[in-house]
Amino acid sequence: MAQIFANISESNKCKLLKTLEANTYSFKENEEISAVMYNVNTIGIITTGLIEMFKIDYDGNKYLVDEFLEDDVFGYMFNPIPNTDLEIIVKEDATIIFIDYQEILKSPINKPYYIDFLKNLLIIINQKLQEKNERLEILTNKSIRNKLLAYFRIMAKKHSTRYVYLPFNFTDLANYLVIDRSAMSREISYLKAEGFIEIKGKRITLLYDI
Amino acid sequence: MAQIFANISESNKCKLLKTLEANTYSFKENEEISAVMYNVNTIGIITTGLIEMFKIDYDGNKYLVDEFLEDDVFGYMFNPIPNTDLEIIVKEDATIIFIDYQEILKSPINKPYYIDFLKNLLIIINQKLQEKNERLEILTNKSIRNKLLAYFRIMAKKHSTRYVYLPFNFTDLANYLVIDRSAMSREISYLKAEGFIEIKGKRITLLYDI
């Protein structure tokens, strides 16, 4: 994860936060981050801790859409719908800096550390954009098989090998791919039987051209 | 579309482009933008014209993934896979400014116009992130019906009405939703029959709570 305050000294960071009228809050596990401190124009920068973002869907079901760690940045402006039902919950005690996004864009300050801050923010948002593109690349496949193969291909290319180390378990993978877990399990069996892949624990070996 | 050179005077724009070692090229319709001028570290800024980005998939099929207009910004870094098979073709005569992305991030210049440039870039990338999130929000639904309803809901909320004006035709909508066109057509018939929606030309009226 790129650091939002990379190349910025502690004293410049303080100046920056003061100029941007940033507010820092600490949260205990299971606390909800309320709309009072966090509205549609705010971005949150996580100094320490872990928070989770849940979506409440049309039928009232609640499911995890994102997790944010130290140095990560989150905000409604990165989400599709204004007013959507999101719940942001602290999973591990956290300290978060809140900044009004408009403040960042309007600020007239003209200091090197401000430029570094903008650059860092650009890098982080870029990273997020890439992650979303990656998932879209996978979800634009219709069949379970093609989704799996797209996923494997992307993961393998990242490390330029024919090995894929699953970053999560199969249940979570199915959610990520938006397919039924058991149907995915079935398809993976077929892929193994047909000699496309080999699986040992969390390591998948691709036996076809990548 | 936000403008990448907003708030930057013509003379400052020139200085900026020179400092960033930008190259400007003109293209005729149907020309392909080659990897020579456009590599994994380059971003392109469209001054005039229209270009289209195609993906060549695993089976050699080619399909449109994105279109870029005046003031738009495109680049491999906004894409999921390094080395993926993309083809960028000029649809209408275009003038494009190419800048090395690393140059932007490393540049030591410290001028107000440079800050404006970074802010504008931030706004544009942010916009792109939102669009991707929007599509993801839709594609994370499993059924055709739920994809359609999610799409309608997002479109309606954008304009705070219960009317949705389709920005493209049904064939393209089906592609956007990654579903079969005829199956979508069938589902839309059901939605009409069940009183969820009403359609008049390109205007869809939502008859349920949004």
Add this chain to the structure above:
DNA sequence: ATTGTAATGTTGCAATTGCAACATTTTAAA
């Protein structure tokens, strides 16, 4: 106005997928 092309609507049928239920294995906690 005419003609050709693209978009749309419809439907039967087959293939894929989701769902449910259950057995087995793995993991984490006490």
Add this chain to the structure above:
DNA sequence: TTTAAAATGTTGCAATTGCAACATTACAAT
């Protein structure tokens, strides 16, 4: 080590979806 909970694998069955084929309508070019 024991035990409970979570994850995984498997399978039958029903529902959804994709596919293909075709009729109809809308649209654009001449």
